[in-house]
Amino acid sequence: MSLSSRHLLQLEGTPKKDLDLILDTAESFREILDRPIKKVPPLRGKTVVNIFYEPSTRTKLSFELAEKRLSADTMTFTTAMSSVRKGESLKDTVRNIEAMKIDMVVVRHSSAGVPYYLTQCLEANIINAGDGTHEHPTQGLLDIFTIRQKYGKIKGLRVLLVGDLKHSRVARSNIWGLKTLGASVAICGPSTLLPYEAEKFGIDVYTDIDEAMEGVDVVNILRIQLERQKAGLFPSQREYTNLFGITTERLKRLNKNYTIMHPGPMNRGVEISNDVADSPASVILSQVTNGQAVRMAVLYLLSGAEEQGNKV
Amino acid sequence: MQFDLLIINGTLMDPGFGFTKKADLGIKDGKIAKVFDEGKLTRKVIDKFPAESIVDAEGAIVTPGLVDIHVHFREPGREDKETIQSGSRAAAAGGFTTVACMPNTQPAIDNQETVKFVTSLAEKGDCRVYCVGAITKNRDGEELSEIGDLVKAGVVAISDDGDYLQNPEMMRRALEYARMFDIPVISHAEDEFLAGGGIVNESFESSRLGMQGRPAVAEEIAILRDIKLAGLTGGRLHIAHVSTAGGVEAIRRGKAEGVKVTAEVAPHHFTLTDDLIGEKFDTNLRVNPPIRSEADRQAMIKGLIDGTIDCIATDHAPHTEEEKDVEFDQASPGMIGLETSLGLAITELSDRGYLAIPDLLRKMSSNPAKIIGLEPNSLNEGEVADITIFDPEARWVVKKEKFLSKSKNSPFVGRKLKGKIKATVMGGRITYRAK
Numbered sequence: 001m002s003l004s005s006r007h008l009l010q011l012e013g014t015p016k017k018d019l020d021l022i023l024d025t026a027e028s029f030r031e032i033l034d035r036p037i038k039k040v041p042p043l044r045g046k047t048v049v050n051i052f053y054e055p056s057t058r059t060k061l062s063f064e065l066a067e068k069r070l071s072a073d074t075m076t077f078t079t080a081m082s083s084v085r086k087g088e089s090l091k092d093t094v095r096n097i098e099a100m101k102i103d104m105v106v107v108r109h110s111s112a113g114v115p116y117y118l119t120q121c122l123e124a125n126i127i128n129a130g131d132g133t134h135e136h137p138t139q140g141l142l143d144i145f146t147i148r149q150k151y152g153k154i155k156g157l158r159v160l161l162v163g164d165l166k167h168s169r170v171a172r173s174n175i176w177g178l179k180t181l182g183a184s185v186a187i188c189g190p191s192t193l194l195p196y197e198a199e200k201f202g203i204d205v206y207t208d209i210d211e212a213m214e215g216v217d218v219v220n221i222l223r224i225q226l227e228r229q230k231a232g233l234f235p236s237q238r239e240y241t242n243l244f245g246i247t248t249e250r251l252k253r254l255n256k257n258y259t260i261m262h263p264g265p266m267n268r269g270v271e272i273s274n275d276v277a278d279s280p281a282s283v284i285l286s287q288v289t290n291g292q293a294v295r296m297a298v299l300y301l302l303s304g305a306e307e308q309g310n311k312v
Numbered sequence: 313m314q315f316d317l318l319i320i321n322g323t324l325m326d327p328g329f330g331f332t333k334k335a336d337l338g339i340k341d342g343k344i345a346k347v348f349d350e351g352k353l354t355r356k357v358i359d360k361f362p363a364e365s366i367v368d369a370e371g372a373i374v375t376p377g378l379v380d381i382h383v384h385f386r387e388p389g390r391e392d393k394e395t396i397q398s399g400s401r402a403a404a405a406g407g408f409t410t411v412a413c414m415p416n417t418q419p420a421i422d423n424q425e426t427v428k429f430v431t432s433l434a435e436k437g438d439c440r441v442y443c444v445g446a447i448t449k450n451r452d453g454e455e456l457s458e459i460g461d462l463v464k465a466g467v468v469a470i471s472d473d474g475d476y477l478q479n480p481e482m483m484r485r486a487l488e489y490a491r492m493f494d495i496p497v498i499s500h501a502e503d504e505f506l507a508g509g510g511i512v513n514e515s516f517e518s519s520r521l522g523m524q525g526r527p528a529v530a531e532e533i534a535i536l537r538d539i540k541l542a543g544l545t546g547g548r549l550h551i552a553h554v555s556t557a558g559g560v561e562a563i564r565r566g567k568a569e570g571v572k573v574t575a576e577v578a579p580h581h582f583t584l585t586d587d588l589i590g591e592k593f594d595t596n597l598r599v600n601p602p603i604r605s606e607a608d609r610q611a612m613i614k615g616l617i618d619g620t621i622d623c624i625a626t627d628h629a630p631h632t633e634e635e636k637d638v639e640f641d642q643a644s645p646g647m648i649g650l651e652t653s654l655g656l657a658i659t660e661l662s663d664r665g666y667l668a669i670p671d672l673l674r675k676m677s678s679n680p681a682k683i684i685g686l687e688p689n690s691l692n693e694g695e696v697a698d699i700t701i702f703d704p705e706a707r708w709v710v711k712k713e714k715f716l717s718k719s720k721n722s723p724f725v726g727r728k729l730k731g732k733i734k735a736t737v738m739g740g741r742i743t744y745r746a747k
Contacts, residue, residue: 012520089634089637089638090638090639091637091638109639111639111640111641111642112521112522112523112593112640112641113521113590113593113639113640114639116592116593117593117639117640120592131522132522132523132641133522133523134521134522134523135522166519167522169522172520172522195519196514196515196516196518196519196525196527197515197516197519198519200516200519201519201520
């Protein structure tokens with residue numbers, strides 16, 4: 001079994017069998033993370049470069065660790081230390097890096113479409129680690145993996161995404177992946193932070209959080225960025241919290257055995273209350289652990305290591 | 313009678329004067345000296361004529377030279393993108409004998425000297441180049457340019473193209489003041505408060521791609537405002553590159569109310585839709601106003617058919633490879649258009665039965681000429697020999713390396729088009745001849 005693409009650019013249009021393969025493969029890597037020695041050899045001899053044109057803590061660390069645990073040689077560069085500031089174009093920068101004989105590129109960039117653009121400039125496998133407000137496929141996959149881990153399935157579940165949907169690449173990847181796997185998806189946020197014609201994603205769109213929570217299995221709470229308030233998209237943090245903040249009180253309408261998720265970093269007391277974040281239903285830290293397994297699976301499957309017989 | 317140039321075996325089509333016939337043309341001293349009815353020009357005369365001075369228009373249509381009232385030739389200031397010379401060569405290759413250049417050069421065309429500079433360079437070029445002057449000094453929307461001076465120097469319209477005049481009071485004054493000279497004020501109608509920061513049309517596509525949208529209402533509101541001001545002042549308003557269904561409807565109503573408003577559409581707005589962007593993130597698809605939805609595209613065609621949209625203009629906007637081979641949102645907006653305009657119009661409009669070729673030619677020659685106050689080109693004896701010869705049936709593929717424009721930023725590369733320029737004649741001189 002192998003993926004139908006050499007790259008992971010987006011979950012939109014990624015076929016169900018690819019999603020299943022990544023999730024199934026991630027299961028076996030997830031076990032490795034519980035072993036005393038968390039390192040396996042399949043990417044030995046492969047070189048992976050993490051190119052981060054935007055600040056990132058957890059995604060960057062998560063990819064680096066995933067690569068190391070697969071025994072790849074890795075390096076990471078961020079704009080702060082790159083020649084980007086000297087005015088070099090993105091194309092020149094990445095081609096120079098590729099000239100150092102690398103096999104895979106993990107890229108984060110503020111412009112939508114950059115991962116696709118890199119597939120046109122480079123021979124390497126490209127993994128999108130977040131492009132603008134377009135997609136963040138490995139985050140989508142790890143969220144889906146975490147849900148599947150708990151319920152044993154995705155099909156038939158009701159998942160609600162809450163917050164700034166307009167500017168969320170995490171939301172887009174979640175929506176496409178969940179829908180492909182048969183979940184019912186809803187979003188809720190201030191009307192100024194909903195994507196234009198959002199219902200065309202094939203989802204239910206709410207602006208009343210209590211209504212939106214009805215009959216939901218999984219609530220995925222997105223980080224609210226304070227600069228959106230400055231841009232006039234909502235009046236104040238206080239009002240946001242009053243209208244959309246997820247508190248214990250608001251959880252009552254959820255289905256039994258509900259799950260609370262957050263891709264991080266959290267603004268406690270803003271989009272999520274402390275007690276909700278730390279409640280037994282919260283899988284926020286599992287998401288982080290699972291992110292490792294999912295990224296290992298993606299790297300492994302795209303590297304072609306499997307075809308070369310480098311079994312785990 | 314001695315001629316400098318013969319155009320033989322073609323079908324003359326002069327939509328302005330309403331005739332189509334097989335005939336040969338004898339050109340002398342830059343003018344159409346003689347129209348020979350079919351068979352009147354003898355083989356003997358033709359055989360004696362030097363081959364390089366004969367255009368054999370067999371199977372082709374011979375029509376008054378095409379006019380494009382919206383191009384950017386970038387000189388002075390950005391000669392790396394285009395020069396008057398390279399731009400005029402591209403124009404000739406596209407069948408154009410006359411163009412009007414927008415004033416967003418560096419420095420802006422807001423004074424007589426810059427107009428003279430552009431016009432003097434154009435004298436050596438391959439098409440007639442008119443200037444659109446800036447409405448405001450340095451195009452910064454603050455103070456009116458010396459419009460009277462500009463008109464004296466030859467500008468045919470005024471515009472702060474690329475920027476909408478955000479201050480309605482300033483637009484009112486511009487329309488009032490320009491009325492004295494009977495020149496149109498050309499509006500790049502997009503409210504920057506609404507459109508600002510957007511890089512594609514606001515639609516489900518922008519939502520899907522996570523790209524900031526430029527909403528249709530940014531154009532609609534801008535057009536509505538300017539039509540109201542044109543109505544108030546009696547000034548002549550021309551809407552550049554209309555792109556939204558609501559914008560076309562606003563113009564339709566304005567015309568019905570008797571406001572002096574005209575409009576143009578760019579070939580990309582009646583050809584392309586925004587769902588193409590996500591396919592390859594082709595930065596050549598980034599343009600302002602953005603390519604819109606299929607419903608908008610249909611509205612452009614309807615507007616052309618019912619006369620709401622008077623003419624086709626390319627908004628030929630050259631950018632270097634370096635400015636386009638970048639992240640989508642970093643790419644300079646705009647695309648070249650001169651060399652694909654007629655082919656796109658024939659392929660998308662005539663071939664699909666929306667506009668007959670004579671109607672199309674009116675929208676690419678006599679109508680735009682009238683908007684900028686020029687006498688329409690014609691094929692009558694005694695007229696200036698500005699002539700376009702094209703084969704309406706010839707099929708060709710747009711190739712990047714064939715563009716004569718200095719820049720190659722076209723999203724149409726690789727596209728199959730019908731309708732090909734065979735030759736262009738300006739002032740009796742062959743400015744382009746297909747190989």
